[in-house]
Structures are given as structure tokens and as C-alpha cells.
Amino acid sequence: MGNVLILNGSPRAPKSNSRQYAEIFSTNCQLPSDYFNISKNNHAELCQRMSEYSDMLLVFPLYADSLPVGFLNFLKHLEANPPKRKPVVSILINCGFLEHQQNDIALKMLRFFCRKNGYRMGSVLALGSGEAILGTPFRYVAVRAVKKLAKSVGSGSYRTIRATMPLNKRLFLWAATYYWTWYGKRFGTTKEQMQTMKIE
Template sequence: MGKILIINGSPRAPKSNSKRYAEIFIRHCPAETAYRNLTRKNHQELCSEMDRYTDVLFVFPLYADALPAGFLSFLKSLEANPPTRKPVISILINCGFLEHEQNAVAIRMMKLFCRRNGYMTGSILMLGSGEAILDTPFKYIATRNICRLARCMTSGNHRTFSATMPLSKGLFRLAADIYWTLYGKRFGTTKKQMQTMEIEGQT
């Protein structure tokens, strides 16, 4: 059984859903694991640290149908400063959309990076409804699939799989509408204000 380095590529890593997913993974993974948040200043440190692990699990959210900008910057650093022993790269990506397939373009980008730089692609978990699922009765779906991811990585029997909340699109939109309306109300922002571009100028 190898050693796994988990790198959280979320722009708000310390307070992110990606961190919560990583914590679930650590609780259910029998292999030795270490967790690191990606920052703008630790790229070189993480590139060097990868030498000590057989596997790396990148955990990050979908941003504009692609990879977060900070994570892309890290991949450029990794391309320029590869570890001596290249680990197997696995991925746990989540998006706020109900449809887990929205993550597909970002996964293709990661596979291209691995192929061009000589990394083996390991297991992949694509989660839909990532912003909400951990705070609903459907949390078990995310947990169950993260456990599957851990088993695949530790056994070397790599697979790609996906999960999301078992809701219709209409019900998901209704639930999201209620959530964001109540969220805005907490900060004195109305639904009408949130539906205009002027909200971008609010402080």
C-alpha cells in the first residue's frame, strides 16, 4: 500500500467544500495520507514533496467549466519542476451544477496534462451538486463514492465514476432558488438585487 498526498486546489481551500471532501477521504482511506492546501507561495514546496508519495489526489471545484486559475498556475510550476519519481494522479472534482458531466472538460484538461508530462492517471470521481450535497440528507451519496475512490486508489484498480443528488432539474432549481434567496436575506440583499449586475458593485 502506497502513500497518498492530497492537494486541495480550491481558491478558498481552508474553508472550501473541497476540504470537507478531503476530510471524508482521509477518514475512510486505509493508506497513509497527508493533506496540503495549495497557495500562491507553496508551488515549489509541493512539487518537491510529491517525490515522497506514490499517489497524489487533487481535490478542486469546477470554475467556469475548467480548472481554477490558481490550480492551473500550479500545474505550470509542476510541469517546470517535476518530481524525480512521478506519482499516480487521481482527481476528485465537484461542481455546483446538478449534472456531474459538467466536470468532463476539466477532466479532459487534467488527462492531457498527465499524458504530456508522463503521469499515470489514476481514479477519478466527478461530483455534481457539490455546493449543496454535504448539507443535505444525500450526504451519504458523496461519502459512499469517496469511499469507493479511496478503495480504488489503494488497490490500484483505478476507475472513473460519478455521483450527484437524485433530484429532478426542476426540484434542484427550486431548492437552489430558496437557498440563495435566504442566503441573500441574511446580508440584507433581496432576490431582485441578486438578479441584476449591480450586485457586483455591492460591498
């Protein structure tokens, strides 16, 4: 029987949506799993642990159409310090855009990394609206998709899964504007201040 190493590559891992997705995955996967946040100081430890697992799930948010820089630094360390036994690599990536295909460039980067370094690719879950969906009535869409991911990794029947909120772009834009305007007010920031290109 295999096991899964879950690594959270979010810059705010302890309080991130990625952590919530990892918890849903762990609860629904038939394989035992261990969860770790990627930090600046644990790259060597995580690379050493990797040999103990049949599968690895990388969970992270999209940052500027790419990977978070802390996660990139971990991959650089992993490339230079590969485990003796390489796990199958599965991916759960979420973006704040409605369109799940916004994740495609980052996914290509990871597929290239795996191909170059001899890792077998497993399942992929690309989530659109992943930054917001867990706090909406459409939470079930994300949970259902993560459950499908967990089942595929647990059974070794790897596949690609895509999901997002069932909203049109106009409605999604309205909802996002409302949310961020409300969020800004909590910290004394106006909508106009958030729209400016000036950085203090």
C-alpha cells in the first residue's frame, strides 16, 4: 500500500486556501498521508523524507501566471538534491480567476520539471475561482473536484480534473468587485485606493 506526501507551496501556507484543499484531500484519500508546509528552512528535510512516499501532492496557488517564488526555490533545491526513490507527482493548483485554464502555464512548468528530473506525473486538479469558492454556496464544486483527485491518487488511476464556479464572467466580476470592496473597508481602504497604480 502506498502513501502520500502533501506539500503546501503557498506563501501563507498555515492560513491558506491550499491548506484547506489539502485537508479535504487527506480526509478523502484512501492512502495514508502526511502534510507539510514548504518554508525557507525545511527544503533539505522535505527532500530527504520524499523517498518514504509512493506519491506526492503539490498544493499551491497561482501567482502572476506562475509558481510562488518560495515554491520555486524549493524545486531548485529538489533538483539539486533528488530523493533516492522518486514519488509520483500530482498537482492541485488554484487561481483567483474564473477560468481554470489560467493555471495552464504553471502546470506546463511543473510537467517540464518532472520530465527533466525523472518524476512520473500523476493526477492534476486545476481550480478556477479557487481563492473564493470555499466561502461561497459553490463550495461543493471544489470539494467534489478534490474528492475526485483523492480517489484518483488513492487508486493509482491518474487523471486531469478541472473545475470552477458555475458563473458567467459578468456575474463573477460583480461578485469579485463586491467582495474586494467589502474587504478593503475592513482595513480602512477605499475602492479608489485599491484601483490606483501608486504603491506607498
